[in-house]
Amino acid sequence: MTAPGTARDIPPLRVAVVAALPQTAPPLVEAVRALGHEVPVVIGSRRPADWPGHVLGEQDLPPGVDLAVPSRPEAVAALLRAYAPDAAVSYGYPRKLPADAVSAPRLGTVNCHPSALPSYRGPNPVGWAVRNGEREIGVTWHRMDADLDTGAVLARTTIPLDDAMWSFTGVNARVLEAASAMLPQVLRRLVRGDAGEPQPQRDGSWAGFFGADYAAVDWSAPAVRIHTQVRAWNIAGHHPRIEGPVAVIDGTHWRLRRTALEQPPAGTGRRIACGTGDLWVLAADALG
Template sequence: MTAPHAPRATTRDQDAPALSVAVVAALPQTAPPLVEALGTLGHRVPVVVGYRRPVDWPGHVLGEHDLPPGVDLAVPSRADAVTAILRAYAVDVAVSYGYPRKLPAAAVSAPRLGTINCHPSDLPSYRGPNPVGWAVRNGERSIGVTWHRMDAELDTGSVLARTTIPLSDGLWSFTGVNTRVLEAASAMLPQVLRRLVSGDPGEPQPRREGSWAGFFTEDYATVDWSAKATDIHTQVRAWNIAGHHSRVQGPVAVIDGTRWRLRRTTLDRPPAGTGRRITCGTGDLWVLAADALD
């Protein structure tokens, strides 16, 4: 799997010192581009803190072969071990991106300048592990990208930079969304690191009511063919963008007595001989890709 490249045009602010930065990221789609972006800015990444592969994980997790020479990979067995790793490498700052485990407060404060996190939402909206999945489910046409200081809670720290990117209908996978989020996040890194070095605390998150974007549950896992075709299409796209979930599998639909996990659908009639047309409660939907479960 080839990781997306971070933008190369950005260079380090010559007035900002070179930093020693730990990257805290679990996937080959996320850690290598961040290492590259930080190196392009003139900073050094001595270590990437990865994540132990779950037994039921279907894809590739970050391995040492994904990282450039001179960058160590540490795979802690427990969350509290992250603290010891960051202290051992004595980094100036830790940069977290999509890490599937909540970091303890001691780990967050271990680097000299603290720990920052990139979250793909306009915080405080869609805090939690599944922000883009919920944005798709709710019909959002754009998503936020927010760099914030990490604190003892989840996605609540003060904001250092934010932007908005379109959430186009053509995005159907975590990797597709992640590529665009990383591009936006990398472009903001110089500003974010400059604020850290200057001791800028950032802005508290807005006082507006936040929302929680947890993993999808059983109530959204089964396809009801009597529903609107547009709603089912959205359900399929939301699940596929949300990615792997070890506890609940979806979206599951019954076609000709067989259970399928739907991977791709379309509301527009595809070329002849392509897909399976399903008449829904309102409108037609074509199933383009699915995995048999029975």
């Protein structure tokens, strides 16, 4: 007998993974395969010209898993149909999938979004959660539809958003752990044709990229507000157009990477007097 909470009470599936980063695709592939399903292909994405890191490469994937990199979103549907997956799971894909791509797998496509939908829809949910002082974030698996982050929910949970979280990579690891634990339930509901729970009929909130109004550090602001700003930008990760948070220290512009509200060990960091309280700059990059 199969234990509750596993996915081995459903037949083995062919599951395509739609994910573009080396931090996201391999763990998701591993989670699907650990449940006894086959991952024939990962749909990746071309590296944007301004992207500072590397995108997913074939060397990041285990043997037997192909990497397909479409030239444009309109090509995703044909790629999925070529591999004939039963289902597709998406995580952090940088482009909106067209409707024909979402419906290409036999059982449909599901997406994991790091928020308690319908709150914080969009590309920067965790950054906005930090900016707004949230102490936890949601992790939601939902069916994908023609709009962005609006489909019916198949599984959800919450995880702490504690002060120790300072990077996209760190948050991503915790989100994927929670998401992987819910995969058996998600795949089971897909196989059974379960439509899922429609998102609440209240307006959701949008979590877009931070704008220029949040990019510059104002040292006359309270130290805790600046500290939150630095943490929010670093968790949000790469912005396609705007760099932040940028501060002027001794006439030089710096992108702040890490700050502290309490005095660090002697010889560590630079103390800055703010509008209310002191802030210690622990790591920063000089900008040309």
